[in-house]
Amino acid sequence: MRDSIKGTTRRELLGAIAGAGIASVIRIEPSRATPTSMKAAIRNVVGEAAVKKGKVHIDVPPLVENGNTVSLTIEVDSPMTPKDHVKAIHVFNELNPQPNVISAHIGPHAGRAKISTRFRLADTQTIVAIAEMSDGSFWSASADVVVTLAACLETL
Amino acid sequence: MARALINVPKAAKRGQVIEIKTLISHIMETGFRHDDVGQPIPRDIITDFVCTYNGEQIFRADLYPAVAANPFITFFTVATESGTIAFEWNGDNGFHETESVQIMVE
Numbered sequence: 001m002r003d004s005i006k007g008t009t010r011r012e013l014l015g016a017i018a019g020a021g022i023a024s025v026i027r028i029e030p031s032r033a034t035p036t037s038m039k040a041a042i043r044n045v046v047g048e049a050a051v052k053k054g055k056v057h058i059d060v061p062p063l064v065e066n067g068n069t070v071s072l073t074i075e076v077d078s079p080m081t082p083k084d085h086v087k088a089i090h091v092f093n094e095l096n097p098q099p100n101v102i103s104a105h106i107g108p109h110a111g112r113a114k115i116s117t118r119f120r121l122a123d124t125q126t127i128v129a130i131a132e133m134s135d136g137s138f139w140s141a142s143a144d145v146v147v148t149l150a151a152c153l154e155t156l
Numbered sequence: 157m158a159r160a161l162i163n164v165p166k167a168a169k170r171g172q173v174i175e176i177k178t179l180i181s182h183i184m185e186t187g188f189r190h191d192d193v194g195q196p197i198p199r200d201i202i203t204d205f206v207c208t209y210n211g212e213q214i215f216r217a218d219l220y221p222a223v224a225a226n227p228f229i230t231f232f233t234v235a236t237e238s239g240t241i242a243f244e245w246n247g248d249n250g251f252h253e254t255e256s257v258q259i260m261v262e
């Protein structure tokens with residue numbers, strides 16, 4: 001005998017419940033930064049200047065289990081003298097709700113152009129770090145990070 | 157009252173590059189999350205951090221919601237003279253916290 005409620009089989013009912021579950025997961029996803037909004041955020045910082053590849057080194061784990069706390073170190077090749085130093089280090093991401101991560105302003109008194117912090121990653125994505133030099137040039141590097149448990153999406 | 161942890165060498169040689177490590181307890185609520193009834197949780201983050209060495213600014217950072225809870229920031233400076241290294245954090249909802257340490261430079 002078929003296990004039915006008003007002509008609906010148990011299998012169909014379970015399928016419908018599972019489908020509703022997937023639909024609600026999609027609905028709670030917040031708006032994301034996209035590679036386009038990251039480019040806009042970078043333009044905001046660098047203006048019309050060209051951004052060259054190099055000089056910047058990103059140290060971030062390539063595979064992250066928990067996107068809520070990811071250690072990040074940025075180092076820039078620079079003698080850090082009053083004439084030639086790093087003025088600022090900016091970090092951007094592609095797929096978090098906002099493209100900015102941190103902007104650190106340093107100077108010749110830093111001695112060494114290196115900063116570390118911990119940040120959040122909402123998804124597997126590319127991180128971009130940009131160094132602003134005292135001569136007005138910009139240098140960048142990027143790193144890909146694979147995230148298995150994303151930050152930002154869970155409810156309390 | 158937020159709790160801040162600062163790690164700076166107590167003594168350094170003049171001209172030596174020293175590392176400064178800072179950690180402050182703060183939830184860094186992104187403003188992009190919802191509670192269990194679907195209401196958005198308002199943003200509550202630290203937005204800027206400043207470090208001064210004998211009154212002169214040596215480091216400043218703008219923080220965004222992508223910075224993890226309990227912001228940890230490290231950076232470097234040249235030990236120039238004995239004195240005070242002061243730290244200041246400011247954020248949403250009038251968050252303000254200061255901390256300072258002494259350094260001996262020979």
